[in-house]
Amino acid sequence: MAIRIVTDSTCDLPLELTQQLGIEVVPCNVHFGTEVYRDGLELTTDEFFRRLAASKRLPTTSQPSVGVLLDTYRRAAEDGADVVSIHVSERLSGTLESARLARASHPTPDRIHLVDSKQASIGLGLVVLEAVERAQGGASAAEVVAAAEGAATRARIFAVLDTLEYLQRGGRIGRAQAFLGGVLKVKPMITIEGGEVHPLERPRSTAKAVERLLARVAALGALRRLGVTHSTVPEVADTLAQRLAPVVASGRLVRGRFGPVLGVHVGPGAFGVAVLPETPLATSP
Amino acid sequence: MRQAKVTGKTPRRSQGREGSVLTAAAGQHLVGMCSTAALWLERNAAAIDALNVFPVPDGDTGTNMLLTLRAAVAEARGARTRGIARAAEALAYGALMGARGNSGVILSQFFKGLAQGVRGLEAAQPLELAQALAEGSQAAYNAVSQPVEGTILTVARDASSAALAAARAGGDLAATLAAAAAEAAQAVERTPEQLPVLRESGVVDAGGQGFRVILEGAAAFLRDGRVRHAREIIPLPTHSPIARSPQGEGYGFCTELVVHGQGLAPDQLRQWLGAIGTSVMVVGDPAMVRVHVHTATPQAVVDHASRLGLVDRVKIEDMDAQHQEARRRAPPASLGVVAVAWGEGFAQAMESLGARPVVRCGETMNPSLFDLLTAIEDAPAAEVALLPNNANVMPAARQVAKLTAKRVFVLPTQTLPQGVAALLAYNSEATTDANLAAMEEARQGVRTLEVTRASRGASVAGRSIRSGEAISLLEGKIVAVAGTEEEALRQGLAAAGAPPADIVTIYYGAGQSESQTRALADRLRQVYPSEWEVLGGGQPHYSYILSLE
Known part of the structure; x- marks a missing residue:
């Protein structure tokens, strides 16, 4: 039986890859005031960061509407496919809540399977890629769900931000609240664990942050997949990708970019590495 | 399925002296109610945000x-x-497709329930409309996996109950909706009693307020019989609970107290409090005044009040802590940090990095044992890392560790930059062991260059220094003597090796200007391609303290 993998646009996977792998990416929305743009479809990442720099009022974001998710599930049903719908952490977004309502309105809810990735950005992307690989290998829907849920417990993103201001203004700062550098210039490093944002450390320069990020990844043991992402600093992402390439098997490192929706929360100058270890990690820090 | 009493008939307005009274709501009326509601919401959206x-x-x-x-x-x-x-179905479909955010999703489910409530009807009598509101409210509840009281859900439920009561009492459509809107307004006011996070932030629930505005708009349509321009019914709050903490000041302290005295002036006190805090409430008379304020500096409030009269019933609550608790967030830090600082700039930098409290020292004063002990007792943790930040404070720091029931770890920070570096490595979520290891490593990763003027002539390590000469100390040892501070600084940097560090932070002292220090940093940047950062340390005696990382 065919399986359709659905995710949302916070997965930050490149369009070519999702198209090639047949992943359905449901767009979240970015709002500049009352203007609403569907992530990736009506607003490119470059346009977004240009507008972000020019906009006095911080844009906001919202989850895909129930209707859009329902349409996606209906199309899958028409094709006779089971759906495994993998989304951004429920603690950070209402996307899964929308997906649940969409499933409830669907004629065959038993064939819609929802997975909380407990991650965001390329961390979600890695969970999605893991599910796709199982689905392509002929696994059943239940097996794909189990693989995705397993990956969700192991995946972890580490991100270095230029400032926590955006995360704070967007209300997603969680435990990192008390972690602001205050008057000092710092590049706060955060992670998403248990579905929430946690502070890790406060390196004082990009160069030091890159070294700390690489040191953290090196300490994790065998990795099944890696992801590298950034908002407006491709050169830093290039450095990370080059230095991390030997750490995973070839073809297991995916490059992404914080799209508009996550861009609202991480701001310009952010970069990050997501890992999918072979075995679960101990809790940090 | 219920039958419409007026099926097939166009709903009528009975003619009256005051105008017309609508007896049953048809599709165009429901759409009119929602159109008006949208106008009202538009007018009030910013205040709700x-x-x-x-x-x-x-x-x-x-x-x-x-x-x-x-x-x-x-x-x-x-x-x-x-x-x-049909109209309700269309509304529900439109809302479902266009729902934005959590509140939008809930609203869309409300419309879904409303549509179920009027299914099969051409027009709805007051009781039918009230029942549909109740179905909408129930659908909204069902949409949320973990319903929380004190939100739009509560407001919708209470409003629909009031609508049912009004309709059963024989109220017409306008009266039914007016009752719903009035109750919604009451219910909104009650939300802070139901949801702690609202109480702590001094606001009512945003989604509930939005729902109330929708009902007010709908009621206005029924009252006036046409789409009406909106009224602004919610004033923009004088403080925004979000904008209030732009620099990571957190939510501050909820501070309450009572002042007894003579000739107290509540108005003046209110004005004074308004300058340092938010959510200011001052009630009373010249003999007794009750004060409530949210502020980052509760002690200043208590000090000010005690100058006015006799202060009692002081209550200071850390809203950060409450806020986190309310959201089942971070448990109290396993390790707290107490830091000693000279200069307000350093004190604030350390506070911003998580030191609670910072012991502020004056020009010549080292902190007393009592100061250190009080700070450690005040620290919101049972285990405390103490950063003396000066070699002279080390003995007292070691001593104080023996005087308290708390576990105190003295980190041997000998300079202010070492203290800042240690705090940069501090993570309130991490375990004590992990924190102590990271903080000690960070302390060792920074070198300190201090520039001052000799207060008297001396001979140190074969070097004779005249009173008033500029000297620079690297890690506490004199490495250069010169006529000017800049020259001493340059020689000091040369002694530190080239390049001296990736990042150099210059903290300028109490007597120095920011612009001159920035100009100095620009000149030094020509020589050393490090990252240069200039901050006001406000420290006494030392013109410049440099952190070399």
């Missing part, structure tokens, strides 16, 4: 509800139907 603290303080509840309602109205207008059942 500013209230938003739950579930995430992202400040867009009003806008999200407005966009959802507009999508609903657009769909229903396009459907051009006279029957209320």
